[in-house]
Amino acid sequence: MASLPYLPQTQADVQAMLDRIGVNKLEDLYSDVPAQFLHKGAYALPDALSEQEIRDYFASLEAMNTRLKVFVGQGAYDHYTPSVIPYLCSRSEFLTAYTPYQCEISQGTLRYIFEYQSMLCELTGLDVCNASMYDGPTAAAEAMKMAIACTRKKTRVLLSATLLPHVVEVVKTYAKFHGVEIGMLQADGGQTSLSALKAELAKDDVAGVIVPSVNRFGIVEDHSGFADAIHAQKAVLVEYCDPSALAVVKTPAEWDADIAVGDGQSLGLPLCYGGPYVGFMTVKKDHMRKMPGRIVGQTTDKEGRRVFVLTLQAREQHIKREKATSNICSNESLMALWVTIYLSLMGPQGLKEVNKLSSDGAHYLKAELLKTGQFEDVFPGQPFLKEFVLKYKGAGSLQEKLEKAGYFAAYPTEEGYVSFCVTEKRSKEDVDRLVSIVKEG
Amino acid sequence: MKYYDKLIFELSQEGRCGYSLPVNKYPAAPEVPSALKRQSALRLPQVSEPDVVRHYTNLSQMNFGVDTGFYPLGSCTMKYNPKINEEMAALPGFNCLHPLMKDELVPGVKKVYEEMNKALAAITGMHTFTFAPCAGAHGELTGLMLMRQYHLNRGDLARTKVIVPDSAHGTNPASAAVCGLEVVEVKSLENGRIDVEALKPLLGPDIAGIMMTNPNTLGLFETQIQEIASLVHGVGGLLYYDGANMNPLMGVVRPGDMGFDIMHLNLHKTFSTPHGGGGPGSGPVGVAKHLVDCIPAIKVSGFHGNFGVILRAYAYILSLGKDHLQKVGQYAVLGANYIKECLKDVYKLPIEGVCKHEFVFDGLINDGAHDDVPGATTLDVAKRLLDYGFHAPTIYFPLLFHQALMIEPTETESKETLDAFIEVMRKIAAEAAEDPMILHEAPHNTPISRPDETTAARNPILKFQDTL
């Protein structure tokens, strides 16, 4: 067996410590455990591997996976990660710290969270951001609970049918156990329908409405009139956003939303088979006290220097226990740092350019695909950025055909459309080759 | 550590750029209609790459991590985070995979999940794990959802309450409330264990189950677990195990064998993945065989959980194998008992006897209070420890004691480190006895001194824009 380099105790150390405690052997430290619960025999685990063997084994696992050029989004976007980000995020002072409970020796963490909060407020236009949530879908689920907490006496939350399916599923799971009724808002021409919304609001039981800013068809939704209708019923409007796209599309604040949520993954986080990602939530100031999660605030120390602390903690589980607004404690802090560094590097101009490159690429791909005559444009004229859907008229599975050629593309939606996404990581040559494979039939 | 006062926004200069993007070779696409366009300015920083690197390097230098020094934060299991695990999780053949790719395309990933499932089942005695939860509290919530789903599947709709000990982690009652369960508190005895006699009258057909951690938050083994399990099961309830305290049981005791039906693990505690300043974690939930069918109905995160964290934990498990597993638990317990025995003559130990991976003091024996000078509190001890280059223990938790100081050393600390910590703790106790003002004013040597938290809460400044 390989030795384990993480345990520093020598035999002499162990003996000296046992002596000081006043017991004979390590087993005596478990004398309070009823004998029948002490595990007998070996555990059903493999033999310990050396570092070299672990490396070799992981290389073999890695090699089993198929590496494809990704032309699918649907909630996970293959944007470029500048090399500075993993370099800085792997600094052990960030990586190996716990939640910043002792602010005097965690100003690094507290400062970047404050920067992160500032940047997400800037992107969404709203007033207050928390230190992060697990991912976009769970952030939406927390927004659902918040809507109920903010409005009292209302029992139903509406979800747009144009939200990504995994967002709907997670919100529904949380709602089922939290005792919240969910209503679905049907789409009209690929967008959340205002008339459907008004009809549901008329039932007078709606606490909140969750709609996507850019929806699962890739369409940039028009939410004119949504906030007025929702606020007239004293309900809250929640916008589910792709934060990268907020550099160019109307912000939640500009739609007069009360809460914005979404997944920060599009801000330079690797796909990594779905996680770790980072959910975000920003809210209007009125709802700050009902917000879940940690929040960092600025104050001064005894010498009057600017310092940062965890604040508004009386909302949280460690103080309020069963009365807390949420049970969240660990979040995705390091991924919030990742996003903060990404946004620092990109700046306003870089983020707009990423959107432009992706959108130009997607529009080009869509036009070229339509030219092949094998597709029908199901939502003609609807504005989109990097993602779009088409109806494939050809035979067989387009997704499988493209897979064989090295592309992950044409992801099927529940309506039977195929979804494509183009980011700045895909070259025009990649796009042209994809189209030529489609043409070959 | 040195104080550094910049925010990235303050380094910004109009026109400076820190990115490099490919040339756009596409024809220009139509812009989004103006009614749908962002109207407001986007005031993100404009900085160069070297600006960014220096800024975040400076920020990092105001932080204390496990790699900096001893981090005896109770209930958090701040063990060493192996570096090979980081490298394995960053392999491009894992990082480039889209979460919606079919299983056939990612057999290497599926193998990791399968083998992790088997390994965790072997370590805990549970049947199957779901890896969707992204943190410990998320795992608790998922586990309680499974508990409720189990009763719902059996048409047993009246089970709306869950029993939680008064010593429980704050997340336990909070998770229960989020899950729509009513929390019923059960008291602890003088000896820190659950009062079985107080538990009995709480049990009935409305009880969905009980949430426990064993050892409990005082680091004490719940010696009557067998009776508790049979009482709860006897009324049709289930036992939930909060895996935050799993470390001392590694290779020694399995929760499944003690009668637990559902549990979560904190991969970022017991399985050595770095805590990242507050995540990402991973909180896989294990269930006994009779609950396996409940798993598919519960969708708690977007895709497949925090795969990157699961990869790290798997590398750790491979390094442990069956050979080293038991040492993890035993050495964690050894270190905790050693510190306890070496300090209990100067710090109040409310409950005598062998502890597991952690223990709780109830403040100083001699806090130095005299005349008008108030005695040194647990907060003061914690802050003074920072001066001596140690992270503080968990303070004011559990709530059973007013001056709780909860110490968890973990198995990756050497005797020399423990001895150095013990020496400093004794020195602090002596300082308190002599002049508690030194402690009241601590820390003295950190990048900042104590902050004004009251003003922070009364007049919240929560973003850079609030200061403009």
Place this chain on the structure above:
Amino acid sequence: MSKILEGLKYSESHEWVKVEGGVAVVGVSDFAQKEMGDITYVDMPEVDDEVEAGEEFGALESVKASSELISPVSGTVVEVNSELEDTPEKVNEDAYGAWIIKVKMSDPSELDNLLDAAGYKALIKE
């Protein structure tokens, strides 16, 4: 020593009541504000909300604690002290001046269940 005003009614959960006609003016005692320390936020109900004797109607928050406010009487909230939204410290400065809510009582006989100044003094045993 905490201040206790004569002529007010007190609850065992440390709220005080001053009766003005059919309206109960409710705040927290000086003892309660001292126990809490620096109050950072007062969570209050809205006008027209119903409150019930013995039930929670809001909370006091400090940096590290949250304490429920329990209504000493039942009725309808007719006014809340909106000044406390921005200056919660007024509760620390003058617990008997910083009233929190005014309740139009539905059952004034509930006042009989409360303590007088002497009874409250005995309760807190300072």
